[in-house]
Amino acid sequence: MIVTRLNETGADQVAAASAESTVKPIRGAHVAIRALSHTYRRSDGPVLRDMDFEIHQGEVVALLGRSGCGKSTLLHMMAGLTHPSEGEVVINGRGVRAPSPRWVMMFQAPSLYPWMTVAQNAALGLRFSRKTNEIATRVPEVLDLVDLAAFAERNAQDLSGGQQQRVALARSLATRPEMLLLDEPFSALDAFTRRSLQQDVREIARRLGLTMVLVTHDVSEAVLMADRVLVLDANPGRVAHDVTITLKEDARRAGSDAFQEEQARLMQLYTDVAHGDATTPLG
Amino acid sequence: MTAIPDTPAGAFRLPRLGRFRGLFNAVLGIALLMGLWWLGGRAVANDPDMFAFSDFAPGPTLAALWDILSTGEVLSMSGPSLYRVGSGLAIAAALGVPLGIAVGRTTWLREITNVPFQFLRMISPLSWMPIAVMVYDTWDGAIVFLIAVAAVWPILFSTASGVRRIDPSWLKVARNLGANPFHMLFVVILPAIAVDVLTGIRLALGVAWVVLVPAEYLGVTSGLGYAINDARDILDYSRLAAVVVVIGVIGFLLDWLCMLAINKFNWVRETAH
Numbered sequence: 365m366i367v368t369r370l371n372e373t374g375a376d377q378v379a380a381a382s383a384e385s386t387v388k389p390i391r392g393a394h395v396a397i398r399a400l401s402h403t404y405r406r407s408d409g410p411v412l413r414d415m416d417f418e419i420h421q422g423e424v425v426a427l428l429g430r431s432g433c434g435k436s437t438l439l440h441m442m443a444g445l446t447h448p449s450e451g452e453v454v455i456n457g458r459g460v461r462a463p464s465p466r467w468v469m470m471f472q473a474p475s476l477y478p479w480m481t482v483a484q485n486a487a488l489g490l491r492f493s494r495k496t497n498e499i500a501t502r503v504p505e506v507l508d509l510v511d512l513a514a515f516a517e518r519n520a521q522d523l524s525g526g527q528q529q530r531v532a533l534a535r536s537l538a539t540r541p542e543m544l545l546l547d548e549p550f551s552a553l554d555a556f557t558r559r560s561l562q563q564d565v566r567e568i569a570r571r572l573g574l575t576m577v578l579v580t581h582d583v584s585e586a587v588l589m590a591d592r593v594l595v596l597d598a599n600p601g602r603v604a605h606d607v608t609i610t611l612k613e614d615a616r617r618a619g620s621d622a623f624q625e626e627q628a629r630l631m632q633l634y635t636d637v638a639h640g641d642a643t644t645p646l647g
Numbered sequence: 648m649t650a651i652p653d654t655p656a657g658a659f660r661l662p663r664l665g666r667f668r669g670l671f672n673a674v675l676g677i678a679l680l681m682g683l684w685w686l687g688g689r690a691v692a693n694d695p696d697m698f699a700f701s702d703f704a705p706g707p708t709l710a711a712l713w714d715i716l717s718t719g720e721v722l723s724m725s726g727p728s729l730y731r732v733g734s735g736l737a738i739a740a741a742l743g744v745p746l747g748i749a750v751g752r753t754t755w756l757r758e759i760t761n762v763p764f765q766f767l768r769m770i771s772p773l774s775w776m777p778i779a780v781m782v783y784d785t786w787d788g789a790i791v792f793l794i795a796v797a798a799v800w801p802i803l804f805s806t807a808s809g810v811r812r813i814d815p816s817w818l819k820v821a822r823n824l825g826a827n828p829f830h831m832l833f834v835v836i837l838p839a840i841a842v843d844v845l846t847g848i849r850l851a852l853g854v855a856w857v858v859l860v861p862a863e864y865l866g867v868t869s870g871l872g873y874a875i876n877d878a879r880d881i882l883d884y885s886r887l888a889a890v891v892v893v894i895g896v897i898g899f900l901l902d903w904l905c906m907l908a909i910n911k912f913n914w915v916r917e918t919a920h
């Protein structure tokens with residue numbers, strides 16, 4: 365039983381598959397958040413205030429913060445799905461105005477289209493950006509990358525939750541984005557599938573040279589996946605700590621001592637920030 | 648002490664027929680209907696007051712039906728009717744689907760149109776008859792109008808409710824992947840609501856087919872409704888009953904075609920999650 369599950373979602377397999385795959389590296393995006401503040405029309409105070417930070421090419425950054433501190437809001441702005449009320453998001457030197465296939469967001473639910481096959485779902489970004497001639501080569505490539513080549517012609521509904529999230533990842537990667545924006549994409553999965561996907565996604569992003577921004581409120585997920593963690597304050601959202609994770613790749617396992625240490629350090633910072641919020645709710 | 652029987656008594660069971668059960672039951676149902684019809688015919692024939700109507704019984708009716716079928720008259724009878732229903736439905740769909748999408752997507756439009764639409768929907772389509780006759784030069788035009796008026800509501804409401812049940816994340820993901828409004832409509836919205844639209848068309852077809860016959864009682868000199876009226880005028884009751892059978896059979900077949908289309912476009916699966 366356990367052996368078959370390992371074979372189904374094992375990280376080693378995907379790592380091996382992506383090592384063989386012919387996907388070319390991409391130049392990751394450089395992001396600058398400049399004096400960004402945001403107030404929703406119906407909210408009393410600002411949700412985000414005076415955010416200023418940079419994300420370097422190929423970096424994996426986790427945004428860690430309590431529920432409601434504005435993580436999704438910030439990510440939507442990076443994707444161009446929402447506009448900040450002040451300041452701007454600058455990607456590769458240009459202000460973000462609209463969604464673009466060059467920076468793709470992945471959501472908590474895979475949101476596949478149930479009337480399409482896995483391959484058709486993965487091809488959507490290419491179809492929408494009028495690159496239909498690339499579908500025949502790109503789609504098998506990305507499905508191979510997420511280890512779902514054998515499922516290409518299956519209906520999207522016939523896959524497990526973890527497999528569906530992999531299809532969503534393949535769909536995001538098909539347009540060769542420079543940046544992936546992940547909004548708690550693993551939170552609906554069981555612990556085992558989540559762990560292996562966390563490792564796979566980091567592995568794939570690094571292999572391709574993608575910049576990746578990951579929203580989470582799970583400390584261990586942040587330590588496992590990120591090169592850098594921004595711990596956010598709430599009410600209004602601000603960067604409270606900018607933490608670099610100095611783990612080696614082979615120490616990025618939940619069991620290792622170095623991981624435990626790093627996790628404890630981050631957990632301390634996170635709880636301090638969270639408690640600070642609780643005592644001064646309107647900051 | 649009574650002996651415990653091997654099989655539970657009481658429950659009446661049809662014989663086990665395996666994969667032929669559905670077919671067997673369908674044939675059984677038809678046979679039951681024919682039996683009732685035959686009994687009714689016997690009762691009418693034995694009643695001195697209703698004796699004149701004994702041609703409604705299965706025997707004379709089936710003979711008349713064979714007549715209509717073998718002479719090909721069935722085609723010239725139903726052709727105009729099918730054309731009217733087809734045109735009426737096409738107009739209803741051309742109006743109902745876009746309007747339904749607009750109403751389903753826009754809250755203010757839904758709020759404005761709700762009362763007027765519910766009001767208009769409850770008016771029997773046939774009550775537009777005098778107006779339709781005045782407005783249209785031809786009877787054909789008037790009938791197509793009546794059918795369209797009857798058929799537009801189920802299509803509109805079914806489309807609108809389908810649009811409202813679209814998963815908002817499908818739209819968000821599409822926008823995120825760079826979909827333009829054309830893609831939104833043809834790649835996301837229409838496939839998502841295909842089954843709702845077809846279900847609306849199926850309901851509309853049922854209503855249209857019902858409205859058709861009384862509409863054809865008036866004015867026109869072709870079609871199934873006219874054939875019924877005509878048979879009554881010449882007191883040919885077996886022919887009248889045969890036309891009724893034709894109406895039922897065609898209606899059944901059209902509904903069945905709709906079902907086939909719905910099954911083809913239905914993407915809902917049984918899933919474990």
Ligand SMILES: Nc1ncnc2c1ncn2[C@@H]1O[C@H](COP(=O)(O)OP(=O)(O)OP(=O)(O)O)[C@@H](O)[C@H]1O
Pocket residue numbers: 404405406407411429430431432433434435436437438581
């Ligand atoms: N459309 C909106 N209008 C008004 N207020 C909003 C809107 N969307 C979010 N908010 C508020 O903005 C704040 C930040 O929301 P956001 O969704 O960004 O939080 P989050 O950090 O992603 O939380 P979670 O971890 O629960 O997903 C919350 O207090 C929320 O109530």
Ligand SMILES: [Mg+2]
Pocket residue numbers: 435436437547
């Ligand atoms: Mg969120």
